[in-house]
Amino acid sequence: MKVKTAILVEPYKIEIQQREVSLGYGELLVKVQVCGLCNWELNHFRGILGNCPQTLGHEWAGIVVETGRGTNGFCIGDIVTVLPERLEGFAEYAAINYKNCYKVDPDIDIRYALGEPLKCIVTVLSAANIRVGDTGIIMGCGPMGLWCLQGMRSRFLKCLAAIDIDDSKLALAKKFGATHVINPLKEDAVKRISEITSGHMADFVIEGTGSTEVLNNALELLRPSGRGRLILMSSHEERSESFDFRKLIKVSGELIAAHPGYSLNQAEDERRAVEMLNSGVFDLSEIVTHQYKLDDIQKAFNTLNNKPRDYIKGVVVM
Structure with a gap:
């Protein structure tokens, strides 16, 4: 069948085209309802990753409309969020292996059923190796940082601080579980963390x-006593030669790139993430600030590329 699909035809230019979608063995045909706009895909949009023309979209969810041969455990009408092998979520329909689909509770608003980025949160929190009584810091209260706070608020932490230069995001951070919020434009973050922790500093920084x-x-925020964990959650596709390894060595810190490949089992992380979503641990309703239609995909990526002040997370709703 032919379906409307967003195609990146060249860097910074997206067109809506008709694309053939067919149902293979072991696949479900899903009517896509929502697909998240991810900062990582800006690397494709800007021409850094992939080759044009190319499809986009990996944070998607939808409703099963057909079950192919070799599938089991799913019925027409099931709401699913996915762990896709291909970027193709900005489309009316998509075919995907049933093993990469996870059922979402019908009570969850499907606009907020983004399982894939929540899977990344599970990976990040596992990488942080959080212990009872730890002091933790989130630097940057974008969607991933805020979801990390939601995922950790039930942990037995001594302190969970959030750092950002936007007071409105810090207000959300406080609501989602931060014990302390710091705007480094208004106060010295290092000094404040030292005061809060009586000089111990952070056991982990995300x-x-x-x-x-x-x-x-x-x-500067890692504990000087050694083995403080610095967890990289963001995409650093742009090359940089200015990271201060001398300082990392001085505090005997651990640098962990907690991207998807760090996970020992991404499917298991996705399963855990969706269970946390279904049980109410993750709440996306106040984090999704911008919504677009598929026909407005160019505007959606332009806005993602040049975020207004009130932007936290955008989604395309089909």
């Missing part, structure tokens, strides 16, 4: 900005 400057600032 960096969610993609800025090398912020990454270097994070080193």
